[in-house]
Amino acid sequence: MTTTLFTGIGELVTNDPRHDGTALGILRDAALVVDGTTIAWIGPAAQAPAADLARDLGGRAVLPGFVDSHTHLVFAGDRAGEFEARMNGNRYEAGGIRTTVAATRAASDEALTANVARLVSEMARQGTTTVEIKSGYGLTTRDEARSLAIARQFTEETTFLGAHVVPEGVTPEEYVDLVTGPMLEAAAPYARWVDVFVEDGAFDEDQARTILNAGRAKGLLPRVHANQLSEGPGVQLACELGAASADHCTHVTDRDLTALADSGTVATLLPGVEFSTRSPYPDVRRFRKAGVTVALASDCNPGSCYTSSMPFCIALAIREMGMTPAEALWSATAGGAKALRREDIGRLGIGSRADFAVLDAPSYLHLAYRPGVPLVAGTYVGGRTG
Amino acid sequence: MTTTLFTGIGELVTNDPRHDGTALGILRDAALVVDGTTIAWIGPAAQAPAADLARDLGGRAVLPGFVDSHTHLVFAGDRAGEFEARMNGNRYEAGGIRTTVAATRAASDEALTANVARLVSEMARQGTTTVEIKSGYGLTTRDEARSLAIARQFTEETTFLGAHVVPEGVTPEEYVDLVTGPMLEAAAPYARWVDVFVEDGAFDEDQARTILNAGRAKGLLPRVHANQLSEGPGVQLACELGAASADHCTHVTDRDLTALADSGTVATLLPGVEFSTRSPYPDVRRFRKAGVTVALASDCNPGSCYTSSMPFCIALAIREMGMTPAEALWSATAGGAKALRREDIGRLGIGSRADFAVLDAPSYLHLAYRPGVPLVAGTYVGGRTG
Numbered sequence: 001m002t003t004t005l006f007t008g009i010g011e012l013v014t015n016d017p018r019h020d021g022t023a024l025g026i027l028r029d030a031a032l033v034v035d036g037t038t039i040a041w042i043g044p045a046a047q048a049p050a051a052d053l054a055r056d057l058g059g060r061a062v063l064p065g066f067v068d069s070h071t072h073l074v075f076a077g078d079r080a081g082e083f084e085a086r087m088n089g090n091r092y093e094a095g096g097i098r099t100t101v102a103a104t105r106a107a108s109d110e111a112l113t114a115n116v117a118r119l120v121s122e123m124a125r126q127g128t129t130t131v132e133i134k135s136g137y138g139l140t141t142r143d144e145a146r147s148l149a150i151a152r153q154f155t156e157e158t159t160f161l162g163a164h165v166v167p168e169g170v171t172p173e174e175y176v177d178l179v180t181g182p183m184l185e186a187a188a189p190y191a192r193w194v195d196v197f198v199e200d201g202a203f204d205e206d207q208a209r210t211i212l213n214a215g216r217a218k219g220l221l222p223r224v225h226a227n228q229l230s231e232g233p234g235v236q237l238a239c240e241l242g243a244a245s246a247d248h249c250t251h252v253t254d255r256d257l258t259a260l261a262d263s264g265t266v267a268t269l270l271p272g273v274e275f276s277t278r279s280p281y282p283d284v285r286r287f288r289k290a291g292v293t294v295a296l297a298s299d300c301n302p303g304s305c306y307t308s309s310m311p312f313c314i315a316l317a318i319r320e321m322g323m324t325p326a327e328a329l330w331s332a333t334a335g336g337a338k339a340l341r342r343e344d345i346g347r348l349g350i351g352s353r354a355d356f357a358v359l360d361a362p363s364y365l366h367l368a369y370r371p372g373v374p375l376v377a378g379t380y381v382g383g384r385t386g
Numbered sequence: 387m388t389t390t391l392f393t394g395i396g397e398l399v400t401n402d403p404r405h406d407g408t409a410l411g412i413l414r415d416a417a418l419v420v421d422g423t424t425i426a427w428i429g430p431a432a433q434a435p436a437a438d439l440a441r442d443l444g445g446r447a448v449l450p451g452f453v454d455s456h457t458h459l460v461f462a463g464d465r466a467g468e469f470e471a472r473m474n475g476n477r478y479e480a481g482g483i484r485t486t487v488a489a490t491r492a493a494s495d496e497a498l499t500a501n502v503a504r505l506v507s508e509m510a511r512q513g514t515t516t517v518e519i520k521s522g523y524g525l526t527t528r529d530e531a532r533s534l535a536i537a538r539q540f541t542e543e544t545t546f547l548g549a550h551v552v553p554e555g556v557t558p559e560e561y562v563d564l565v566t567g568p569m570l571e572a573a574a575p576y577a578r579w580v581d582v583f584v585e586d587g588a589f590d591e592d593q594a595r596t597i598l599n600a601g602r603a604k605g606l607l608p609r610v611h612a613n614q615l616s617e618g619p620g621v622q623l624a625c626e627l628g629a630a631s632a633d634h635c636t637h638v639t640d641r642d643l644t645a646l647a648d649s650g651t652v653a654t655l656l657p658g659v660e661f662s663t664r665s666p667y668p669d670v671r672r673f674r675k676a677g678v679t680v681a682l683a684s685d686c687n688p689g690s691c692y693t694s695s696m697p698f699c700i701a702l703a704i705r706e707m708g709m710t711p712a713e714a715l716w717s718a719t720a721g722g723a724k725a726l727r728r729e730d731i732g733r734l735g736i737g738s739r740a741d742f743a744v745l746d747a748p749s750y751l752h753l754a755y756r757p758g759v760p761l762v763a764g765t766y767v768g769g770r771t772g
């Protein structure tokens with residue numbers, strides 16, 4: 001394998017506390033060596049070893065690539081009109097998720113694949129190196145399986161979300177039978193995770209437990225859409241089942257926070273949703289005080305939040321949720337990796353994947369200090385840049 | 387001159403109400419012809435004339451380039467540490483604006499010019515085609531004059547803001563004498579506008595009137611930093627003097643709004659400042675009800691708001707200030723042009739400058755529907771792309 005030495009790293013975020021005693025593990029005037037797809041060496045530039053190739057980054061900041069652990073990228077169409085009506089304070093009588101389900105079912109495999117490719121590429125340009133992708137706009141055995149087969153072309157982190165909403169024309173009982181039977185059978189070969197939207201109007205606690213346990217019996221690992229619109233049983237269920245992550249957590253009780261801390265289930269916060277739906281944000285200080293591990297993700301989807309920008313989510317988490325800049329960066333990288341139970345990403349150290357972002361800025365602080373500005377100068381995935 | 391026909395414009399925002407009866411004047415399936423630096427033809431694609439060259443935009447949206455009518459780009463250094471402390475809720479005892487003044491005075495002309503070039507280029511990549519640039523980090527006759535001379539290399543819209551703060555070592559009375567005397571004399575050849583920061587701790591009403599009138603006597607047109615941190619005399623003074631714009635307007639009375647509407651002075655809102663300083667936003671509904679013309683600008687500066695992104699400001703204005711998506715786009719284009727008293731920009735019509743942005747999206751709505759995502763696929767300034 002060819003080795004490449006990167007020098008001129010003004011600020012290197014490793015997420016390895018051994019470097020500086022903080023969670024971000026920052027090195028200044030640093031260098032790193034990539035060997036094939038992994039990091040072979042990391043440390044002060046003055047001690048860097050030789051390599052086959054060399055690149056000088058001119059004082060730029062380098063950070064672990066963002067791990068976006070919650071997205072819904074397999075869909076067709078958009079819902080800009082619905083967004084406009086919501087922002088104008090008008091009611092919008094169209095079908096919400098069902099609009100996207102109809103468009104997705106009607107789309108060709110090629111069109112769905114091209115849309116995922118467009119969004120994954122857009123994410124990479126913004127520093128994201130790992131993306132989780134859910135199904136959930138098919139809601140038939142055929143369309144859920146093909147959604148996951150398409151997602152699998154782009155990531156190992158695929159999530160079966162047949163239990164997104166109950167589609168028209170079937171009862172909830174019939175649909176749970178379908179999701180836990182033929183649909184799971186068809187989807188499982190393409191999925192690592194199983195997820196349920198636990199909410200009034202979607203799936204209740206018993207239905208969710210049934211679906212998540214059926215997924216586990218097929219070897220899928222659970223994660224849960226929990227407590228987005230109101231307090232409810234989602235977080236507790238996620239903790240009970242040992243889910244890797246409870247996502248949204250916008251409305252949580254102190255008991256929920258204790259359960260998250262005790263179980264080690266990650267709370268994945270999605271500030272873009274609160275921004276795009278003009279909803280109140282959760283207060284991270286409560287999570288911090290309870291000792292909960294927090295991840296940040298985009299929730300990129302055509303309805304409630306169509307951002308693909310992890311830097312934007314970081315800026316929002318700081319401004320609106322009370323995260324410190326250091327916490328927000330950690331949650332968007334190492335936190336996302338924990339939410340996906342991955343040890344090889346979300347940090348930069350010997351043996352970790354060479355997934356990193358180079359900023360046109362001297363410090364990661366600029367991600368929030370310069371909100372909205374496209375600051376990612378280069379993204380490396382497995383040591384390769386696009 | 388070579389003419390170029392642009393076809394395949396899925397949505398063309400003209401800001402000419404004659405096209406569709408709305409302020410944005412939207413054409414669908416449109417085309418435009420650029421002749422040299424101006425628009426020679428605009429209309430339905432089916433009626434487009436021939437031209438020397440042709441470009442198919444593949445259904446993308448085209449809008450007038452953003453007119454960013456309020457920035458402070460001539461400076462050295464950054465204040466990321468101050469931002470971090472503010473976001474972490476800590477006091478920060480460093481010098482605020484004075485930190486930047488010291489760094490700016492110490493910087494070479496070349497370093498200052500390179501920094502402006504970097505930011506103007508970054509803005510162009512985000513769709514901005516006109517930028518106003520203020521002095522105000524020099525605060526000596528030499529440093530204010532050279533700041534404006536540098537700014538003038540990038541824009542005709544230069545603003546003398548010697549009256550930004552009173553620098554150390556002089557009394558306010560001495561400084562007003564300097565600003566209205568030798569400093570104005572040295573700065574005026576490079577400036578179109580004169581501006582004063584009217585606020586407790588900066589300049590009071592009488593000082594501001596003296597400075598603005600001295601600038602007017604030298605042929606400079608007034609604009610005012612008004613009512614940013616508290617209610618005060620800035621807006622009324624701007625209206626009294628016929629200023630083109632009163633900027634910030636975060637804390638305004640109903641009487642202020644009436645004065646703005648009656649005088650035709652534009653209220654330039656700067657939502658990035660409220661975002662980056664965690665301050666409350668003004669409510670655009672009050673401005674709308676009073677009949678005030680509103681512009682949106684970035685206020686790009688290293689202290690209170692280091693964004694250069696007009697799309698980010700648009701998304702904030704909608705989410706946080708109650709603008710409709712249509713109002714926000716108009717304010718960021720035609721509104722900015724009015725704040726600079728320009729007729730040739732901020733709209734797309736026969737004879738207007740060929741300043742426009744092409745989006746990687748089918749509609750301008752995506753600027754806010756997809757917050758934080760770099761959606762500008764191309765920016766044309768005077769018919770030329772970078």
